[in-house]
Amino acid sequence: DSGVTQTPKHLITATGQRVTLRCSPRSGDLSVYWYQQSLDQGLQFLIQYYNGEERAKGNILERFSAQQFPDLHSELNLSSLELGDSALYFCASSDRRARSYNEQFFGPGTRLTVL
Amino acid sequence: SQQGEEDPQALSIQEGENATMNCSYKTSINNLQWYRQNSGRGLVHLILIRSNEREKHSGRLRVTLDTSKKSSSLLITASRAADTASYFCATGAGSYQLTFGKGTKLSVIP
Numbered sequence: 001d002s003g004v005t006q007t008p009k010h011l012i013t014a015t016g017q018r019v020t021l022r023c024s025p026r027s028g029d030l031s032v033y034w035y036q037q038s039l040d041q042g043l044q045f046l047i048q049y050y051n052g053e054e055r056a057k058g059n060i061l062e063r064f065s066a067q068q069f070p071d072l073h074s075e076l077n078l079s080s081l082e083l084g085d086s087a088l089y090f091c092a093s094s095d096r097r098a099r100s101y102n103e104q105f106f107g108p109g110t111r112l113t114v115l
Numbered sequence: 116s117q118q119g120e121e122d123p124q125a126l127s128i129q130e131g132e133n134a135t136m137n138c139s140y141k142t143s144i145n146n147l148q149w150y151r152q153n154s155g156r157g158l159v160h161l162i163l164i165r166s167n168e169r170e171k172h173s174g175r176l177r178v179t180l181d182t183s184k185k186s187s188s189l190l191i192t193a194s195r196a197a198d199t200a201s202y203f204c205a206t207g208a209g210s211y212q213l214t215f216g217k218g219t220k221l222s223v224i225p
Contacts (some may be wrong), residue, residue: 002157002159004157033212033213035215042215042216042217042218043158043203043215043218044215045212045213045214045215048212056212058212088155090157090158092158103148103160103163104160104213105160106150106157106158106159106160107157108156108157109155109156109157111155
């Protein structure tokens with residue numbers, strides 16, 4: 001158990017809908033990362049937040065947005081969903097003060113299926 | 116886009132044998148990490164090697180890094196059925212985000 005929690009575990013929805021994925025980082029971790037894993041694209045970095053502020057952006061679509069709240073949990077919002085958005089979405093957290101810097105701890109993921 | 120490319124894409128070995136996976140990357144890095152993913156589950160961090168290190172050990176794992184060739188290898192010795200998983204290399208380059216390869220799927224046959 002990494003200490004990172006994600007809800008829900010599974011999500012099935014229809015095209016055009018909007019969903020929110022939630023992540024709670026390990027206790028004390030200030031950074032949260034979101035990744036998308038699909039069969040064709042592999043594991044892609046989407047976005048990073050550090051202590052409430054956006055720190056880095058990767059291959060995140062404009063239909064997707066994220067935020068990190070004062071209690072450090074994060075939400076990833078996916079809107080106008082398309083079939084191609086079906087994937088596993090992972091959240092990871094890290095503490096920049098850790099000795100093994102940049103090590104990221106991954107949650108169990110949310111499997112999104114868009115029908 | 117993928118930074119790392121693992122090789123082979125899939126590997127099948129008998130329990131007790133050693134498994135070697137390779138990773139090549141394209142740009143300068145300050146560290147390289149290996150992660151394991153059991154089917155459809157979250158990734159587990161295995162080992163991190165910094166760009167100024169050449170070799171690192173952790174239990175049955177041995178990682179090498181050759182920055183001149185932009186490549187790394189992960190050796191799992193005396194493999195067990197429980198090692199069956201996908202293995203990913205991930206590179207870090209200054210920022211805290213990681214760039215992952217597509218992974219090697221390892222099957223260890225009891």
